[in-house]
Amino acid sequence: xxxxxxxxxxxxxxxxxxxxxxxxxxxxxxxxxxxxxxxxxxxxxxxxxxxxxxxxxxxxxxxxxxxxxxxxxxxxxxxxxxxxxxxxxxxxxxxxxxxxxxxxxxxxxxxxxxxxxxxxxxxxxxxxxxxxxxxxxxxxxxxxxxxxxxxxxxxxxxxxxxxxxxxxxxxxxxxxxxxxxxxxxxxxxxxxxxxxxxxxxxxxxxxxxxxxxxxxxxxxxxxxxxxxxxxxxxxxxxxxxxxxxxxxxxxxxxxxxxxxxxxxxxxxxxxxxxxxxxxxxxxxxxxxxxxxxxxxxxxxxxxxxxxxxxxxxxxxxxxxxxxxxxxxxxxxxxxxxxxxxxxxxxxxxxxxxxxxxxxxxxxxxxxxxxxxxxxxxxxxxxxxxxxxxxxxxxxxxxxxxxxxxxxxxxxxxxxxxxxxxxxxxxxxxxxxxxxxxxxxxxxxxxxxxxxxxxxxxxxxxxxxxxxxxxx
Numbered sequence: 453x454x455x456x457x458x459x460x461x462x463x464x465x466x467x468x469x470x471x472x473x474x475x476x477x478x479x480x481x482x483x484x485x486x487x488x489x490x491x492x493x494x495x496x497x498x499x500x501x502x503x504x505x506x507x508x509x510x511x512x513x514x515x516x517x518x519x520x521x522x523x524x525x526x527x528x529x530x531x532x533x534x535x536x537x538x539x540x541x542x543x544x545x546x547x548x549x550x551x552x553x554x555x556x557x558x559x560x561x562x563x564x565x566x567x568x569x570x571x572x573x574x575x576x577x578x579x580x581x582x583x584x585x586x587x588x589x590x591x592x593x594x595x596x597x598x599x600x601x602x603x604x605x606x607x608x609x610x611x612x613x614x615x616x617x618x619x620x621x622x623x624x625x626x627x628x629x630x631x632x633x634x635x636x637x638x639x640x641x642x643x644x645x646x647x648x649x650x651x652x653x654x655x656x657x658x659x660x661x662x663x664x665x666x667x668x669x670x671x672x673x674x675x676x677x678x679x680x681x682x683x684x685x686x687x688x689x690x691x692x693x694x695x696x697x698x699x700x701x702x703x704x705x706x707x708x709x710x711x712x713x714x715x716x717x718x719x720x721x722x723x724x725x726x727x728x729x730x731x732x733x734x735x736x737x738x739x740x741x742x743x744x745x746x747x748x749x750x751x752x753x754x755x756x757x758x759x760x761x762x763x764x765x766x767x768x769x770x771x772x773x774x775x776x777x778x779x780x781x782x783x784x785x786x787x788x789x790x791x792x793x794x795x796x797x798x799x800x801x802x803x804x805x806x807x808x809x810x811x812x813x814x815x816x817x818x819x820x821x822x823x824x825x826x827x828x829x830x831x832x833x834x835x836x837x838x839x840x841x842x843x844x845x846x847x848x849x850x851x852x853x854x855x856x857x858x859x860x861x862x863x864x865x866x867x868x869x870x871x872x873x874x875x876x877x878x879x880x881x882x883x884x885x886x887x888x889x890x891x892x893x894x895x896x897x898x899x900x901x902x903x904x905x906x907x908x909x910x911x912x913x914x915x916x917x918x919x920x921x922x923x
Contacts, residue, residue: 489612497620523575531580532847548642559632610760617756721887726880762823782824789817790881797874
């Protein structure tokens, strides 16, 4: 039976069937996402032990927590350029090595300075992975499975956070062991990468067409007809090279600017939503306000599970509900949850009798934020920018996200001590309301629009919510 006959009869074309190599590609992406979630989330419970071991105060705790985020900014920007110049495969191999080195160095650090520097190195790998792994998967995956395989990365972040909170909540695992454990999946990721090919699209862009076809054949079933798929890759490469607006310089173009404003603004507000405040510091916040260590760590596990479940629910409904609608519906309720949390602490209703209510409100906030605006930070970077500036736009968006995260992590505990815990929750509630206004005015509904349609709207300078309201 011919390929065309198979298509007409409803049988899945061979080019769209998953191969063992594609499963390994998705596994590599999932491991990198898991490492992102684990390495950033493990510090939440570990800080309680680290503070006791090193006899440090809240300033050093902020530096240790934020150092991985500073590294992530550097890694996202550096690996964006490195992946364009040296290839996605080689960049991911390097990231795997840095993951191992950073985790081991952090686990044997003798003082807070060395620990902070080690987590800076680890952060470089985290930022590089968030920038490179989804692109690598997207460029190797069959069209029919691309979206689901790329989403493995997003889901794995939540899994990593859950594992980190469970490890922290055991209270019997030393912080050095819990941090060093990340070296194991990082080594597995490196080993798996050794058997995978370079991105066919990158090879074709660099003029290595024979190697590109060979790489494509390695991730497709034997006997597949690669002619149409390889022709599409060649056409995309030609379109990119002919584009007048390319790379970082292209982001300055007036017609691209609306996408950059929405993308980077959305990235900033995903962090100002307050979710990182809860992920990194919930045990510290709760113990500082009279909760026992064990209670605070159990709450952290519940929050991690809520994050993962809310992400899964959000991802399952986002294409039906719409990106813009889901974000705008959840933001006001997330702000309300933070206002209620603030009231508990400001009014003195934070005693033992109110613990169930405080925990329930924290979980409600986590569900609304993780299943709403938090989904958009990474998703829009892959679709909102024109083809020729997509890599640079995604890198700028990642840097905006990580940079905001650094500022929050470095300042949060100090702000709480300056204005109070409840007032800090209120501050972040206001940020959520500002985000609502910004996105209501600026963010169009991208659901159901092809990448070409989105780029066409930008080119015609029709990129407001109203411009996307009519087909």
